[in-house]
Amino acid sequence: MGLIRDLSIQISQMLAVLLLAPLLTGFIRKAKARLLRRQGPRLLQPYFDLVKLVRKEAVVAQSASWLFRVAPYIIFATTWVAASLVPTFATGLLFNWSADLIAITALLGSARFFLALAGMDVGTSFGGLGSSREMMFATLAEPALIMIVFTLALIARSTQLSTVAGFMLSPAVGLRVSLALALIALVIVAIAENARIPVDNPSTHLELTMVHEAMVLEYSGRHLAMIELSSQLKLLLYISLIACVFVPWGLAPVAAGFSAHAIGAAAYVGKLAGAGFLLALFETTVAKMRVFRVPDFIGVALMLALLATLLRFMSRGL
């Protein structure tokens, strides 16, 4: 019975992230539109868009190789697995042992690798442009993420997310400078990785300024649906990660009763909405930065994360 129960909670968590991801994107779009005094599309529009894309014919360029066709599925699979590993409303899930921060980083890294390859596969200039920009950003964002992971691991003495979340909930955590630095760094990495303003503009139509969109410019139909869903999952993943590590309140242990899980779920939705609104607010108040300034921006994340790790090494209290 215990196994079935654990499995069902794990599966419900996996489905929850998949089903909530488009809603989060819809919510952010709506919030942005309202901030601009526009009506905006309805909340469920991303779902309709995905259904529409799946139904449409997938047009593939003549010069595309097998890689171009399989990449969307690989990207989707790795991102989904990574997203389901992050505790959302409950900790200590069945696949808990694999919910390792380094594993998540690696999964996201491989998704990016395939996306960049797919961008260059067709051989159009925009795909190559997007891939090269993405890689330029990634060379700084990935080490920054790794340094953040190290900081957390040094503090919580584990890279397991459930353990980290548990430690953060305990009084032992206290106020730490290194945690604050890691949080700022993680937010910057999240903005850069999810192609949000000021690094990239998810709603742009200017093909020359695109980063993420330029790589997927050649995709259509179900392939595009997979890519879109992966990006939505990735955004959800980063928000879940920040929520799980830095605001873990409401997270229920897997053994807790139904009511604890319900509270955890409600808290999770609340966190998503809060983060989504903050993101929308931030995006309306800044302009996009020059492409060559982005490395400085992500470099700040890397430096902060590095500083956080160093501080941890030098002093237990920080």
Add this chain to the structure above:
Amino acid sequence: MPNLSEILDAFPEIENHRPWPRRLVDAASWRALTELLAEGEISLLGLWGDAGHVHMAVLATEPWSIAVASLACANGKFPSVGRHHAPAIRLERTIHDLFGHEASGAVDKRPWLDHGRWRLRAPLGQQTPPLGQQTPPLGERTTPPAYDFVKNIGEGLHQIPVGPVHAGIIEPGHFRFTANGETIVRLEERLGYVHKGVEGLMAGAPLARAARLAARCSGDSTVACSLAFSRAVEAAMGVEVLAGAVSVRALMAELERLANHIGDIGAICNDAAFALMLAYCSVLRERILRACYTGFGHRLMMDAIVPGGLSVDFGENEAEVIRQLVATVRLAMPQLIELYDDTASLQDRTAGSGVLKRELARRFACGGFVGRGSGRSFDARRDVAYPPYDRLSFDVPVLQEGDVNARVWIRIKEVEQSLGLIEQILTSAPSAGRINAEPRATQACATEGLALVEGFRGDILAWVRVAPDATIERCHLRDPSWFQWPVLEAAIEGNIVADFPLCNKSFNCSYSGHDL
């Protein structure tokens, strides 16, 4: 070196060309004019073809004066102006495409508007079938010859073709970037995708139809184009427009400038992903367009200006709508300016990018915010001083920086000036009612007229020859974009690829008005 008047005064003025003189010159004087242009003594206003002739309108500085020189093309050839004065190159290529007159000694002999898809070559001239083939049957698609882009060779250089179909809903134009990584080494434009044959359609058209065509050259400058055309026709036919109509025309022109400038300010910021500015500016622009609809019966005020006067009534009720609009815009502008000026991330994008050098702006005689953002102080409203601007007071803002930020600021300052102008026009209370002194066919022979009118992009040149039966024999409308598109190529050099949309938007050149 002889100056402009010394060159031109040797030739008699052609009769019935108003208000500035046109002279038929010889090839030597044509060359002398070309040299003056190259020296920067005078600026080129327009270069256009005609049956067996080419015409060149030039602007002399201090004092501002305009002159037209015409040259008969011996054996279909004329000495190239573009060889010494680059701004003329595309105009010469167009003359060749439309009329078949060849610029001898030209450096660039590629076609410009003719993409090889027309059923005829030189449709306004000899009308010969396309190269190496018979006239294809109507509707049959032929493969056009490949366009020979300028080759850029070097280590690590790669090409990025953009357009003519863009990801956004904008007009078509092709941009060929040669980039080294992110840095743009060279940009080459290819335009002509929206060629509509307006000059061909104008030939032989009655005045009313020609006026409608002129209004449709470029939708965002419809008032300015109509005004330029109408003023040229009125000059040719000697029609005196009533003072009331003159005022209302200027009112419309300023409203058009207001709407476009505010729309542009928002759109430029949106290209830096600052959607907030676009949201506010769009609301403001919409208010202006709605007020125009109430006041003139059309959101863009299309066809409201006709040769002889106006086709709409403008009374006290309409004036009140515009007064309220001015109050609304005056209230909203300071907040918008503050938002633009206080957003550091936005300033970081606009300041210092896409710098157009002063010297280049002067050489190409760039009009509007492009020229005035780069230190070229010319405004047809002030310097040609056509009515009613001769009795209105306003400033012509000029900045020296030449970057995107300067072009935004010129727009902001011109919005303020336009608001002041609208107020002045409204206080002098234009008389109500339809005012239209319809031009009649009274003259014995063909007459010609020239007009230079300040549109929101810059000075629009209109030249017409009206036949004795009051139909248009030949009409040439030169959009300000002719002298702005080429400098965009220069301004973008050395910038990064991702900054092009922002720079391009700050120039906001017209495709339609250029391709005509």
